[in-house]
Amino acid sequence: MARIADLVAYPLKSNDGVALDRAELGPAGALRGDRTYALVEAGVDPHEASVGGNGGYVNGKSEPAVHGLRASYEIAGPADATPTAVTLSRPARPETGVDADERTFALPDEGDALAAWVGDYLGYAVDLVREPDGGFPDDRAARGPTVISRATLETVAGWFDGVADATEMCRRLRPSVVVDDCPAFWEDRLFADRGEAVRFAAGDAELLGVNPCQRCVVPSRNPDTGEEIDGFRETFIENRRATLPDWTESDPFDHDFRLMVNTVVPEERWGSTVAVGDEVTIEGVEPLDEAAY
Structure with a gap:
């Protein structure tokens, strides 16, 4: 679990x-x-x-x-x-x-x-x-917390000689929620095809996974010095494709420079809480009006 x-x-x-x-x-x-x-x-x-x-x-x-x-x-x-x-x-x-x-x-x-x-x-x-009400997220449509697994961080860190460990990779990718006790790229189960969302629960919260996060130049840079890893994007894309699980394939995953999951939190769940140690359970796929997020 x-x-x-x-x-x-x-x-x-x-x-x-x-x-x-x-x-x-x-x-x-x-x-x-x-x-x-x-x-x-x-x-x-x-x-x-x-x-x-x-x-x-x-x-x-x-x-x-x-x-x-x-x-x-x-x-x-x-x-x-x-x-x-x-x-x-x-x-x-x-x-x-x-x-x-x-x-x-x-x-x-x-x-x-x-x-x-x-x-x-x-x-x-x-x-x-x-901005006290919702902050300044990169994805203004899917403003919920971003999700990734620790196993993913460990795996991706291993693709680069210039990345020390999963902790450093986490600082490069900057997720809000890291999950454990699951395989690498487990978070790719949290999105489906366009027009659909994956509802999942943690604590007393429910979230909707909507799309895999498109990466930028930031993960290629050392979080302390800004020094860039040469060929980061190319190495990432090659390894992402080589390790892509069957469950990742979906419409929103339209190129291989994507990692982590963007979420939406239904308004009725605003004010709910999540905590370290909470189980994360997938409840199913449901329709989602993309114009609504």
Whole structure:
């Protein structure tokens, strides 16, 4: 029986996560507090910007220097990762004339100071934006937690000499939920054909798996240094195809650079909780109106 092994929220989008023992599924279904804050280029509307790396978000897709930032958090509660303060550290960056530094910022009161401090490090002005109801996920349609298995992380880490272990691969892929006691690529059972969803339960929550996550350049980069693995995409695609389980084949899996599952949480399940150790059970495939998510 698959079980939740890890829950991770990312209170400041594109920065370090925080491990949770349990988490509430907040508005729109994300782990409460996940990606509540994000950095964008100054003046950019985060709701109009693209998350794909060329649309104004200051993330690992568009700004490799983000990988040099380290973050730790004070959070609102044991099941609520909304940050009340964040401690950021940055390395020296001669090209922007800043020294190594560490500062703690209370949130939301010191958001402007945080943005100015990060902007000094990057060499251009940025804004810190806040969205308490659902955060700033990459997939704005499927806003529930992303799911992957520990066995998958271990397997994929083994494809690359430059990846130390499953823990590092988890930091590269940035899932919200890691499940254990199941085989590699088990999470591919959590999506079906287009127009369908796979309903699954954990704790008192029910989620709908809707599609396999399309990957980007971020997993190819060392999460601490930003150093990129040459040929990462090609190696990934070759090995993904070679190890593809029979249960993965479906309409949404239209190319091999996909890993992890995006989910939707039905509105009636917002406010439910999931916890480390919860069993994860697949309840079945059901129709899904794609226009609704």
